[in-house]
Amino acid sequence: MKLRISMTRTLSALAVMASCAVAGQAWAADAAPIVGNAKAALDKTSMCIGCHGIRDYKASFPEVYHVPKIAGQNADYIVAALKEYASGARTFPTMEAIARSLSPQDMADLAAHYSSFK
Template sequence: MLDRGLGAAVVAASCLLAGPALAADPPAVQGNVQAGAQKVSMCIGCHGIPGYKAAYPELYHVPMIAGQNAPYIVAALKEYASGARSFPTMDAIARSLSEQDMADVAAYYSSLK
């Protein structure tokens, strides 16, 4: 019984010490609207044209992203960059962006109404 109690105490102590370090998420990169405005030239050709449809590799309605929330845009870009989400043009563009670029582009588009 003593061994079991001691083992439980060791596990509890390790959880108390490691828990906060493991639970802490890295701080999110803050986007800059003005910097984002300078980085969207590759986006405007599709996402800035109302009703635009891409024809490659299939007919695809391109979503308007102006006013979309920034965390959603960053998450989508990260998914394209990782391959979790796929569309040829977006895959290439997202892989070319740094985390700061993604945050800046997202800040810019989320600021539009």
């Protein structure tokens, strides 16, 4: 009987350790930063240049809004802003729709591209 209890505890401990190892690897993969590729962004910029590529452009929906310059902006800032638009933390209908259509890699690529301008 003692051997059976000991074996059960040993197997339970091994199962817990194995699940921690797997969860730890998954967490580490999630924590790895996504590296943007400025060249890969070239096919993705068409949705940006219509507003951000026009000097002193003002959007008129839902209200008149000065569109900020993103060329030369910090890459981390661009990614953070896109994530906020995608989550609804920042609100502007056009940007929300665009940001929600982007993958994390798309965001990193666009940020790498626009941050490369000085």
